[in-house]
Amino acid sequence: MSEANEGMDVGYVAKLANIDLTTEETALFQGQLNQVLHYVEQLNELDVGGVEPTAHAFPVYNVLRKDEVGTSLNHADVVANAPAATDGEIRVPKILDQ
Amino acid sequence: MQYEATIGLETHVMQKTNTKMFCACKYEYGAEPNTHVCPVCLGYPGALPVMNEKAIELCCKAGLLLGCEINPYSKWDRKNYFYPDMAKNYQITQADQPLCLGGQLTVDVDGEMKTFTIERIHQEENAAKNTHVAGASLVDYNRAGTALMEIVSNPCMHSAEDALAYMTAVKQIMQYGGISNCDQEKGQMRSDVNVSVRPVGQKELGAKVEIKNMNSFAFIKEAIEYEIDRQTALLESGGTVDQETRGYDPDRGETFTQRTKENAHDYRYFPEPDLMPVKIPAEQIEQWRSELPELPAQRRVRYVQELGLPEYDAGVLTADMATSDWFEQAMRHTKNAKAVSNFIMGEMMRLLSEQNCSISESNVTPEKLAGIVALIDAKTISTGAGKQVFEIIFNDGGDPKAIVEERGMAQVSDDSALEGWADEAIANNPKPVEEYKAGNPASINFLMGQVMKASRGKANPGAVMQMLKQKLDR
Numbered sequence: 001m002s003e004a005n006e007g008m009d010v011g012y013v014a015k016l017a018n019i020d021l022t023t024e025e026t027a028l029f030q031g032q033l034n035q036v037l038h039y040v041e042q043l044n045e046l047d048v049g050g051v052e053p054t055a056h057a058f059p060v061y062n063v064l065r066k067d068e069v070g071t072s073l074n075h076a077d078v079v080a081n082a083p084a085a086t087d088g089e090i091r092v093p094k095i096l097d098q
Numbered sequence: 099m100q101y102e103a104t105i106g107l108e109t110h111v112m113q114k115t116n117t118k119m120f121c122a123c124k125y126e127y128g129a130e131p132n133t134h135v136c137p138v139c140l141g142y143p144g145a146l147p148v149m150n151e152k153a154i155e156l157c158c159k160a161g162l163l164l165g166c167e168i169n170p171y172s173k174w175d176r177k178n179y180f181y182p183d184m185a186k187n188y189q190i191t192q193a194d195q196p197l198c199l200g201g202q203l204t205v206d207v208d209g210e211m212k213t214f215t216i217e218r219i220h221q222e223e224n225a226a227k228n229t230h231v232a233g234a235s236l237v238d239y240n241r242a243g244t245a246l247m248e249i250v251s252n253p254c255m256h257s258a259e260d261a262l263a264y265m266t267a268v269k270q271i272m273q274y275g276g277i278s279n280c281d282q283e284k285g286q287m288r289s290d291v292n293v294s295v296r297p298v299g300q301k302e303l304g305a306k307v308e309i310k311n312m313n314s315f316a317f318i319k320e321a322i323e324y325e326i327d328r329q330t331a332l333l334e335s336g337g338t339v340d341q342e343t344r345g346y347d348p349d350r351g352e353t354f355t356q357r358t359k360e361n362a363h364d365y366r367y368f369p370e371p372d373l374m375p376v377k378i379p380a381e382q383i384e385q386w387r388s389e390l391p392e393l394p395a396q397r398r399v400r401y402v403q404e405l406g407l408p409e410y411d412a413g414v415l416t417a418d419m420a421t422s423d424w425f426e427q428a429m430r431h432t433k434n435a436k437a438v439s440n441f442i443m444g445e446m447m448r449l450l451s452e453q454n455c456s457i458s459e460s461n462v463t464p465e466k467l468a469g470i471v472a473l474i475d476a477k478t479i480s481t482g483a484g485k486q487v488f489e490i491i492f493n494d495g496g497d498p499k500a501i502v503e504e505r506g507m508a509q510v511s512d513d514s515a516l517e518g519w520a521d522e523a524i525a526n527n528p529k530p531v532e533e534y535k536a537g538n539p540a541s542i543n544f545l546m547g548q549v550m551k552a553s554r555g556k557a558n559p560g561a562v563m564q565m566l567k568q569k570l571d572r
Binding site for chain 2: 070
């Protein structure tokens with residue numbers, strides 16, 4: 001698992017996201033993601049000592065709305081847009097605790 | 099070796115808002131599945147969340163009521179996990195900059211006042227309701243995205259009783275403050291409980307076991323007691339406790355392992371790019387602070403100090419907000435707090451429990467009870483007759499004065515009427531009379547009973563006693 005130590009363990013992340021990857025796919029994505037990480041790592045060359053950490057790029061705060069009920073989607077449309085439904089509820093494969 | 103338990107609680111409280119946290123869908127318990135959903139709470143691509151200002155206000159007010167500091171700057175984060183109760187595959191929550199920080203709560207635990215500290219309160223969104231059927235899960239997204247606060251205590255409790263007293267106080271305060279109805283049957287208040295056990299004297303806490311998602315106080319108590327026993331037994335036999343998440347099975351009275359893998363908790367938090375941070379100016383905090391209602395603990399003190407009620411009465415009356423508000427309303431029409439308190443704790447609570455209804459549904463209104471109390475205070479009716487009037491109104495309605503008149507319940511204080519009954523009682527009962535005169539003051543009670551009987555309960559007991567004494571002491 002030498003690639004994993006370089007930054008991101010693709011197998012581990014895939015497991016958390018419940019994605020099944022073959023060994024070949026894992027190796028392929030590991031290589032590609034490492035390239036992306038190296039690219040982003042260029043940011044480390046910048047001196048950000050004087051920059052305040054922020055959660056957002058824009059200095060905008062408190063984008064709020066009133067607590068007033070608006071229109072929800074039509075139930076038939078919601079069900080039609082779901083992969084499957086039973087008695088008005090959306091049906092999905094059972095996710096067991098791992 | 100002696101062991102001690104340490105307990106911390108993560109209490110989720112659904113706020114009393116009309117709409118969800120980040121979209122304008124209605125929050126309504128028990129609606130047809132998936133009828134209050136939109137692109138935001140269904141996680142459709144491109145849909146953007148917008149904060150509900152009422153939810154922010156309620157979360158901050160909850161913080162103020164629990165003695166927290168309001169964070170002048172807070173932000174949103176994504177908590178990523180794979181489970182269909184969140185269509186986006188992440189929950190919007192607050193990781194490192196929550197709305198409320200610190201806080202504490204002083205509560206009575208079996209007669210001892212204890213202070214429990216609160217680490218933080220953060221705002222988040224609720225998850226959908228899953229129902230598991232054979233081979234599939236059914237999801238109702240009506241609850242997904244509704245406003246949910248998480249009140250995180252420090253690991254500062256040491257017994258199931260501590261935890262119960264803490265949760266009861268939190269619930270009371272949330273209800274008084276209009277933050278949440280905390281209806282546990284509707285899932286409006288749920289707790290995760292962290293329990294660890296260590297040898298007394300050991301500095302570090304033992305391995306932490308988290309028992310997830312319980313709404314019943316009774317089950318929480320059972321689960322904590324079971325878990326303390328289980329961990330203590332493990333340590334005593336030389337074993338170790340695994341750090342893990344467990345569930346509680348109330349039918350078997352046991353906790354059971356849910357997840358043991360360390361990576362189950364890898365939520366990969368990162369700042370939510372779709373939401374702007376929140377800044378709360380000091381003036382806003384002071385405005386909210388000025389709007390806070392009186393809390394049960396403050397009311398208890400006022401009832402004792404200003405109304406002269408016993409501690410016990412003050413505790414019973416403030417235990418729930420509806421009763422306390424009802425009492426307050428009655429006090430607008432009378433000055434006799436103790437009489438009102440007696441009626442509420444006695445007749446009212448008995449009849450409410452017999453007929454399984456709430457105080458707000460009672461035919462006896464605060465004003466009518468004040469009317470009954472006024473009739474007793476004016477000695478128009480006896481306390482006993484007052485209780486009868488109360489029950490008559492409770493069952494059939496009506497006006498206190500009219501009932502007393504119609505049924506001839508007014509008591510007799512008139513000397514001429516009392517004198518006849520008193521003379522008769524003395525003449526017919528020479529033995530108690532002799533005993534009284536021989537120095538046994540209790541014997542007068544028998545004579546008193548005879549007079550009350552003769553008057554069919556209408557004689558004024560105070561006047562009767564005075565009359566009998568006058569005659570016997572002569």
